[in-house]
Amino acid sequence: MRPVYIVSGGVSKFAKARPDKTFVGMVKEAYDYTLADIGIEHPQFFELVDGTVASYFSDHFTRQLMAGIMAQDYLGMIPKPSHRVEGGGATGGICLQEGWKAVASGYMDVCLAYGFEQMSHVETWKGNEFIAHASDVTMDYPVGGFYSGYYAMMVTRHMVEFGTTVEQLAHVSVKNHINAYHNPYAQKRQRLTIQDVRSAPMVAWPLTRNDICVMSDGAAAAILCSEEGLAKLEKASGRRLPRVRVTGIGRGTDAMRMADRPHQSFDDFYKYNALPNEQSDDARAYYKDLWAKGFRYPGVHSFRAGRMASREAYKNAGITDPLKEIDFVELHDAYTSSEIQTYEDMGLCRYGEGGPFATSGKTFMPGIDYGLKLAEKPVCPVNPSGGLIACGHPVGATGLMQGVFAFWQLQGTIGKHFGDPALQVQNAHRGVIHSHAGTGTYVTVSVLENEK
Template identity: 80%
Template sequence: MSQSAKDVYVVSAGVSKFAKARPDKTFQAIVKEAVDYTVKDVGLEYPKFLELVDGSVASYFSDHFTRQLMAGIMAQDYLSLCPKPSHRVEGGGATGGICFQEAYKNIASGDMDICLAYGFETMSHVETWKGNEFIALASDINFDYPVGGFYSGYYAMMVVRHMMEFGTTVEQMAHVSVKNHNNAFHNSYAQKRQRLTIKDVRNSPMVAWPLTRLDICVMSDGAAACLLTSEEGLNKLEKASGKKYPRVKVRAIGRGTDAMRMSDRPHQSFEDFYKYNAMANEQDGDSKKYYKELWAKHFKYPGIHSFRAGRMASKMAYENGGIKDPLKEINFVELHDAYTSSEIQTYEDMGLCKYGEGGSFAASGKTFVPGVEYGLKLESQPVCPVNPSGGLIACGHPVGATGLMQAAFALWQLQGAIGKHFGDATLQLNNPKIGAIHSHAGTGTYVTVSLMERI
């Protein structure tokens, strides 16, 4: 990150309620719902907002779902934003996270003072099986898709390897589903508000062994938006609205990539892991000894059990943001739990625990929300709640909106405004200062991590 980057603030956000299907509106009108909410929360009339905003970034994943090219400009004109600058970003499941970061860059570079990030997906326009097919087209169509393209199958193969390397269990994975669904019970925006047990998760229909239907997120229609500003932009908005906003800054961003084909992922040595991928909190003697022992058991990194892109995105964000010990310094994380297994893998990538400890960490209680009833016996008190909103598994995953939904929920946590927006303050954490949002595309190809901080 450039030293000359300007400070970037997140001022407000909005989310349309995510639903299985929204035939009542076209995608532009669903985006408008999220933007109307964002503008209202700033305390501005829409025409005044239009006068002040400098431009936008649009986020949606698949042209197939809309059967409409250039959908971005159609949202832009429905929002009355023409002729201001805009562009569309696309990076699979990480599209929303990339959009947030591109809006950040518009401000940090000095190009804009006020930038609107908006995203959507309308996945109900085809049946679930066709939707699975569209999503699977985000795998190599020469070598992978024709073999039986199915994303749940790909993630299942990744977690089978995680189970082999580290002894991770399906019950540990089910803890993630129980946690996130029970959290979402208190989130009025969530698509699935259910109180589940470990047994419910394991007894639900098998989709791709060992992942059951309740280990996997669902398809959704929905939109989300987020307003980012410079210091000057913030002053302009406050002057226009007569309001004073809580200061929430983007502390740092990071992004990483890995090969599209899972089969192409490298299997690196201990030395290369330490040269390229190890984090600040893994440099001590005990950590090196721990990893040395892993490699002594023929362990290789990242293989197909870990997301190197997630590690590199986290490492970059932490280095840019001065984070040394993420579990202690970050107060909560909204991460991309398209699968319970990928939440566990992501704990490790983000350095909340070491590689190999994700399973026991998931079941320890450290990532649960204080004051929420889970019906589980947990050995540890919450330390760093993960997906306090309910995550993708329970809130839904309208791909282009998802990363911005995470930004909205993280902003509201940092503003102390969860009660106001969810209509239920149960999920409001006690005075959080730093939150991380993590957005992830197909089997870990593009991953973004952004750190938000209340000052």
């Protein structure tokens, strides 16, 4: 595989509703920003780009089949090669990885990845219904299909297994909303308190409205390239472009119906799922004890797909101790609870320790006042952008949005793009993005690193 770089990215404003633009108009907004940032105009870029990948989740929301080609057409990318990808909430993450594959394989030197979702054309309850059609429509949807309900069931199990509390969940909400206060792209820029989170209307017990991401309209785009492609783009741009390389990708899957997920043994966990930082005697003893207490893996409290995606990406990028070797993470926090579950899947802490890890302070940004007493200093900020909970979740754009925000972090240009340097992770060298679908059905993890 060839080295693959991200050289530019753009994100449209995410909002509850963008009636000012159709989905192609939002993609154009993100694309134009992407080109402007490297000082290239469309006709020049068109001569250099080899093809594109389009990302959007739901034909129901769009009420338009083959919407991908409409964006391709509107951007002026025809007749270049393109295809649409779809994988639920992970659609954007898959898109970025498909762009990576196109370049890494040698098929393309320059590839544009773009994604969008326009969810505001239906009311929220109808949107919930559309999203719930991404659960099994034979056995799950008819019982009361509602994704917040599915995730709330996972939370109750996590709470019983590990003693996780709603206050620990609320810490995630406070962190991400306050981070987003400094991000002009975000949909919800709010200085919340734990009390605000807990007193918000209950949606699916114990998750309140402030534990759950919102529906959004938005788009994002990124340019991926090989070394040859980079040389061509630099020539067109007239300047040296920053080197941010995708050093590892990983993907995992799990059962569509979360009820069908297995309850594996300790031995199978260690055979198939454990990370390098879980191989010590101490870690084995910890997990042996969990199994003795009745823990089974992944059950409904853990995302095996997220673990497998992390494992593969870390292997490819040479990461053996994620908390120490990753400078920040943008992960798929559709729910506060899923951020906590994902800490564990990504090996930032052990399974069962996600709750205390969320309140430890390790995942917060330095220099930002959260109004919380945090025992430890930040180690690896998680969702410095504000994540899905605060930025919004226009599904097909979300994974790409994470990619662009991570790219800007590694470029050191958060201040330029956000108009506020508060969210810049200082001296960030390696960032990881995590994109997640369904009840944990498709998950992608991608590792990005800057090269000075």
